[in-house]
Amino acid sequence: MGRKILGYWDCEYCGTKKIRGNIKSCPNCGRPVGDNIKYYIDARNITYVKDEEVPKAEEWRCLYCGSYNSFDVKECRNCGSSRSDENKTYFQVHESHIESENERFEKEVEDYETRYKPYDFKSSVIGAKEKILPNITNFIKGNSKKIIISLIAIITVILLVFLLIPKEQTLVVTGFSWERNVVIDKYQTVFDNDWYLPPTARLRYTREEIRSYNREIIGYEEETYTEREIVGYKEVVTGHRDLGNGYFEEITRSEPVYEYVTKTRTVPKYENVPVYATKYYFDIDKYVYCRTVTTSGFDKSPYWPEQPKEKTNPKIGDERVSSRNEMYKISAYRIEKTDTISEYSLNYDVWNTLKEGDTINCRVYITGYIEII
Ligand SMILES: [Zn+2]
Numbered sequence: 024m025g026r027k028i029l030g031y032w033d034c035e036y037c038g039t040k041k042i043r044g045n046i047k048s049c050p051n052c053g054r055p056v057g058d059n060i061k062y063y064i065d066a067r068n069i070t071y072v073k074d075e076e077v078p079k080a081e082e083w084r085c086l087y088c089g090s091y092n093s094f095d096v097k098e099c100r101n102c103g104s105s106r107s108d109e110n111k112t113y114f115q116v117h118e119s120h121i122e123s124e125n126e127r128f129e130k131e132v133e134d135y136e137t138r139y140k141p142y143d144f145k146s147s148v149i150g151a152k153e154k155i156l157p158n159i160t161n162f163i164k165g166n167s168k169k170i171i172i173s174l175i176a177i178i179t180v181i182l183l184v185f186l187l188i189p190k191e192q193t194l195v196v197t198g199f200s201w202e203r204n205v206v207i208d209k210y211q212t213v214f215d216n217d218w219y220l221p222p223t224a225r226l227r228y229t230r231e232e233i234r235s236y237n238r239e240i241i242g243y244e245e246e247t248y249t250e251r252e253i254v255g256y257k258e259v260v261t262g263h264r265d266l267g268n269g270y271f272e273e274i275t276r277s278e279p280v281y282e283y284v285t286k287t288r289t290v291p292k293y294e295n296v297p298v299y300a301t302k303y304y305f306d307i308d309k310y311v312y313c314r315t316v317t318t319s320g321f322d323k324s325p326y327w328p329e330q331p332k333e334k335t336n337p338k339i340g341d342e343r344v345s346s347r348n349e350m351y352k353i354s355a356y357r358i359e360k361t362d363t364i365s366e367y368s369l370n371y372d373v374w375n376t377l378k379e380g381d382t383i384n385c386r387v388y389i390t391g392y393i394e395i396i
């Protein structure tokens with residue numbers, strides 16, 4: 024049962040406003056509450072009353088003079104005519120009177136917004152709109168550094184993407200160059216170590232060493248943490264029900280009240296425990312990097328440097344080719360900028376077909392590499 028509130032009515036004869044619901048005759052003109060009057064709440068001035076002050080049921084309307092009478096009297100207090108089955112009750116007069124809870128609540132909030140300020144029907148509902156805009160402004164104020172850094176990052180990414188896109192250009196070939204190199208390994212005795220002993224290795228010694236770490240529980244400890252919890256419930260007023268006798272009853276809903284509660288729990292304590300294993304230190308014969316041999320020229324006749332042949336049973340001092348690399352370039356100027364000659368690298372097959380003075384349309388990458396279109 025919600026709390027009871029005193030209602031008000033307006034005199035439809037002399038226009039006196041806000042007559043208390045427990046006064047049944049207009050204090051100005053003396054006319055009784057009658058005909059189509061409807062009780063209402065003064066949202067600005069809520070007066071709570073005790074349950075026992077409120078009559079048990081709605082009032083009935085006198086057929087002859089139209090005034091309203093308490094449910095428990097048999098005769099009209101205004102004209103004295105007695106109550107019969109034809110007398111309508113307050114709710115029968117106001118057929119559409121019992122509105123849905125939501126409809127009524129929305130109407131009250133609307134009333135509140137247009138007419139009153141201090142009564143707090145449910146500030147969160149009314150305040151929601153006003154809260155969004157200041158929140159955005161505060162967010163911008165509080166995070167200005169982060170926002171600037173993000174903007175710089177975005178601009179940098181856009182610039183990078185722009186630079187990485189190849190540019191289409193027309194070039195005039197003025198010269199050629201090439202470079203080839205061979206990386207050579209030498210078969211040598213190396214002092215090395217590993218977690219296993221290779222079959223061809225000659226062991227010098229072994230040692231126990233940390234190979235990895237295991238995360239292990241070494242005990243338990245108490246930890247405090249906070250948790251949002253329901254600590255109780257509060258009644259929130261969602262609307263008001265007209266009792267049809269000059270009084271209203273609050274319609275309420277129970278809402279949980281949250282609070283942050285500090286709690287403790289037992290959590291395991293971890294430590295990284297080293298795992299030992301045997302490490303082998305040994306001599307082993309194998310190919311290791313020795314040198315790089317390069318040939319180059321400013322013509323169109325590239326050739327490879329001398330390359331050692333790999334032997335099936337290598338001996339100390341034997342050599343083999345580890346890798347080969349080649350690069351082909353042209354020097355050229357952009358057709359619209361004849362005084363600046365730059366170098367461009369390109370694929371051998373294309374390079375080989377070009378002649379001095381050729382005009383080529385190509386895509387130029389940021390690295391200087393070009394592709395013929
Ligand atoms: Zn009056």
Ligand SMILES: [Zn+2]
Nearest residue numbers: 085088099102
């Ligand atoms: Zn009467």
